[in-house]
Amino acid sequence: MTEKVRIAQLSCGPxxxxxxxxxxxxxxxxxxxxxxxxIMLDDVREGFESFGLDVRSPDLKLAIGRAKALVDGKIxxxxxxxxxxxxxxxxxxxxxxxxxxxxxxSSLPVVSYSFTERTTAGTLLTRMEALTTIARRRALLARxxxxxxxxxxxxGSSTTKAVVMKDNEIVGTGWLPTTEVLKSxxxxxxxxxxxxGLALNDIQAIGTTGYGRYLVGKHFNAQLVxxxxxVNSKGAVYLADRQHGPATVIDIGGMDxxxxxxxxxxxxxxxxxxxxxxxxxxFLEMTAKRLGIDITELGPLAMKGMGDKVPMNSYCIVFxxxxxxxxxxxxxxREDVAxxxxxxxxxxxxxxxxxxxxxxxPVIMVGGTSLIQGLVYAxxxxxxxxxxxxxxxxxxxxxxxxLLASGFVKGE
Amino acid sequence: MAKVFIYPATSxxxxxxxxxxxxxxxxxxxxxxxxxxxxxxxxxxxQITPEEPKKGLKWAAVEVPSGVRGRMAVYGPLxxxxxxxxxxxxxxxxFGCMGCARTNELILFHLRNKGFPVLELDYPTSDNEGVxxxxxxxxxxxGLPKEGSP
Numbered sequence: 144m145t146e147k148v149r150i151a152q153l154s155c156g157p158x159x160x161x162x163x164x165x166x167x168x169x170x171x172x173x174x175x176x177x178x179x180x181x182i183m184l185d186d187v188r189e190g191f192e193s194f195g196l197d198v199r200s201p202d203l204k205l206a207i208g209r210a211k212a213l214v215d216g217k218i219x220x221x222x223x224x225x226x227x228x229x230x231x232x233x234x235x236x237x238x239x240x241x242x243x244x245x246x247x248x249s250s251l252p253v254v255s256y257s258f259t260e261r262t263t264a265g266t267l268l269t270r271m272e273a274l275t276t277i278a279r280r281r282a283l284l285a286r287x288x289x290x291x292x293x294x295x296x297x298x299g300s301s302t303t304k305a306v307v308m309k310d311n312e313i314v315g316t317g318w319l320p321t322t323e324v325l326k327s328x329x330x331x332x333x334x335x336x337x338x339x340g341l342a343l344n345d346i347q348a349i350g351t352t353g354y355g356r357y358l359v360g361k362h363f364n365a366q367l368v369x370x371x372x373x374v375n376s377k378g379a380v381y382l383a384d385r386q387h388g389p390a391t392v393i394d395i396g397g398m399d400x401x402x403x404x405x406x407x408x409x410x411x412x413x414x415x416x417x418x419x420x421x422x423x424x425x426f427l428e429m430t431a432k433r434l435g436i437d438i439t440e441l442g443p444l445a446m447k448g449m450g451d452k453v454p455m456n457s458y459c460i461v462f463x464x465x466x467x468x469x470x471x472x473x474x475x476x477r478e479d480v481a482x483x484x485x486x487x488x489x490x491x492x493x494x495x496x497x498x499x500x501x502x503x504x505p506v507i508m509v510g511g512t513s514l515i516q517g518l519v520y521a522x523x524x525x526x527x528x529x530x531x532x533x534x535x536x537x538x539x540x541x542x543x544x545x546l547l548a549s550g551f552v553k554g555e
Numbered sequence: 556m557a558k559v560f561i562y563p564a565t566s567x568x569x570x571x572x573x574x575x576x577x578x579x580x581x582x583x584x585x586x587x588x589x590x591x592x593x594x595x596x597x598x599x600x601x602q603i604t605p606e607e608p609k610k611g612l613k614w615a616a617v618e619v620p621s622g623v624r625g626r627m628a629v630y631g632p633l634x635x636x637x638x639x640x641x642x643x644x645x646x647x648x649x650f651g652c653m654g655c656a657r658t659n660e661l662i663l664f665h666l667r668n669k670g671f672p673v674l675e676l677d678y679p680t681s682d683n684e685g686v687x688x689x690x691x692x693x694x695x696x697x698g699l700p701k702e703g704s705p
Contacts, residue, residue, distance in 0.1 A: 156626075158625075160603075160607075160625050161621075164599065188648065201648065201652040227622075230618060230619070231622070234620070260609070260625070
């Protein structure tokens with residue numbers, strides 16, 4: 144592998160959308176470089192003809208030809224980034240099929256993204272970081288046991304979590320809503336240390352993840368600052384004791400959702416995003432508030448209701464809230480409204496994101512929303528499978544960080 | 556001399572034929588040259604910024620993919636400036652290809668609805684067809700006014 148991670152770009156439209164610079168900038172931020180695989184015209188023709196998807200767009204034909212060249216080993220790359228225009232049906236088909244094709248026929252980590260002209264490097268950063276981590280840090284991701292005394296801090300968009308681990312066990316936890324990023328982080332660190340009966344000096348290595356990872360990582364001198372895609376998938380298979388073989392990790396977060404297929408603890412395909420906050424933990428928080436209950440009561444309440452009694456718009460948080468208010472005004476039972484809200488969130492994640500990854504059992508749900516029983520039930524119903532929720536699932540990012548940070552305990 | 560939009564707009568052969576028969580070809584080379592030579596823009600390789608898709612709104616609505624609107628920002632002004640068009644249907648890759656099928660459909664739609672002279676030809680697949688192809692283009696271009704309209 145080259146020193147800089149070389150990410151092959153397969154795309155249609157980013158130059159004309161004005162977002163190519165954003166893609167390049169995001170790659171540069173994680174010390175990677177994006178390049179367009181150079182192939183001959185005959186390879187394009189042969190590539191897309193043998194692939195069998197007869198698309199009209201020449202740029203998509205070129206993308207297919209380049210994908211074939213990557214899989215055939217004609218092009219040297221460490222990872223693949225597939226990017227096409229949001230809303231283009233033809234590109235969506237190609238994007239999905241190429242991601243699947245590369246995933247199944249090569250060991251290259253691959254991520255895809257549908258961009259608009261408003262896509263920024265910041266939006267792409269987590270995905271690029273995950274790609275480079277998988278390409279660069281396979282040895283670290285192979286770690287199966289936590290050693291020494293380490294701490295993981297997950298500075299998420301809604302909540303901040305910390306975990307102290309000692310000799311492969313969780314000995315302290317802290318959880319607070321995210322207000323001021325550093326203040327919340329200091330708060331959860333204090334809570335976790337108090338529960339563990341340890342001082343900050345006792346911690347041998349610290350890892351941070353989540354939206355505030357860089358700021359918090361700098362503040363605590365963390366050895367590992369890592370995006371949540373790889374950290375969460377590692378934490379999930381560790382806690383669910385499924386470190387070997389396939390798994391699918393679903394994390395419905397406060398701001399966005401992650402769906403990750405994992406093989407032996409290493410992420411393969413992943414999607415991150417969501418069309419609207421209608422498919423996020425934030426919508427469930429709003430639902431709980433409107434129902435006059437604590438978020439912790441929403442899951443049990445939903446389990447008593449019938450979601451299909453209340454139609455709910457799952458594609459937009461505003462319209463979803465409108466459906467919720469209308470349903471209550473028409474006299475719907477609170478239980479049914481709670482169940483409909485859970486079903487609505489699960490449905491959008493299922494329709495918008497889970498179609499883009501190949502679901503492999505076991506399906507592991509993590510993050511704070513995995514504690515909402517009604518949501519887990521709705522997801523299980525949609526996927527027609529039993530969903531695993533491991534212990535400490537709400538601390539998944541922090542646990543993943545603490546586990547991976549132990550790779551730095553002895554200067555590894 | 557008439558301004559003749561060529562399709563596919565990347566075709567150097569078509570561009571050359573239009574120029575050779577006394578008219579001004581309007582193709583992607585012109586539109587893209589502006590985006591490469593304009594200093595200050597930083598989006599490689601075409602130096603297109605998110606402003607282009609906004610300009611593209613004139614030809615493609617907001618729900619149309621951004622890449623289509625960005626491309627239309629390049630091709631739209633050329634179509635507007637054009638006084639005639641030569642369209643080659645189903646061209647071979649090497650003849651000049653344009654990246655997005657949806658953009659291509661929109662460009663052809665605009666050209667056919669401009670109300671100016673349009674020559675539509677199938678891409679030739681044999682020598683004889685090739686000769687007839689060139690002859691048809693020459694005849695079409697020969698019939699266009701030598702002076703551009705104001």
